[in-house]
Amino acid sequence: MAHQLPDLPYDYAALEPVIDAQTMKLHHDMHHGAYVKNLNAALEKYPNLQSKSAEDLIRDLNAVPEDIRGAVRNNGGGQVNHSMFWKIMKPKGGGDPSGPIADVITKTFGNFKDFQTKFNEAGVKQFGSGWVWLAGKPGGEVQIVSTPNQDNPISQGLFPIFGNDVWEHAYYLKYNNRRPEYLAAWWNVVNWDEINQRLKAFQSQREPALAR
Ligand code: MN
16 A cells, blocks of 8 residues: 555543543544545556655645546545644643744744634634644745645645644544634644654755755
């Protein structure tokens, strides 16, 4: 199989009480598992695409044959989004951001609290299923964006520094219809070290482009 379901980097119960073990098990094993399975199934007809990373597939969806484009968009997006999601969370995470991400947030949004408020609002307002992101722009600035379904900012030429999953499958067992409560609690499991690594990747990806 071209694409694999990555292991969770911690136990199902590790993010409790913010995210309950049953949600984590269903979300990782069943939902993420299905995206991987369906992505592999879509690529069966196209062996030449099987060596491409999921990121590369969704970066240029127009290059994907039309008959599997929708499946790759949804399931390739599901693979990329969730592979990031497990890593940008950790037990005993959260707290104030530190390092370069703290500077970027302060510079762009004034302070961490105002950034959180805007990020949570964008997550609440995303109608139906989707994601809320801090994304890097080609010019080097960052912005909050939300995307429907499993769309990833990569497909709009943006860099996904981090994002939160606002599909009901991410929170409904514990928070029911209270998405704002989930969004507010989620900051307590954020892994700022991993987010700083992703910010670094965004910034170093830009440098060669500037030199051209
Ligand atoms: Mn999800």
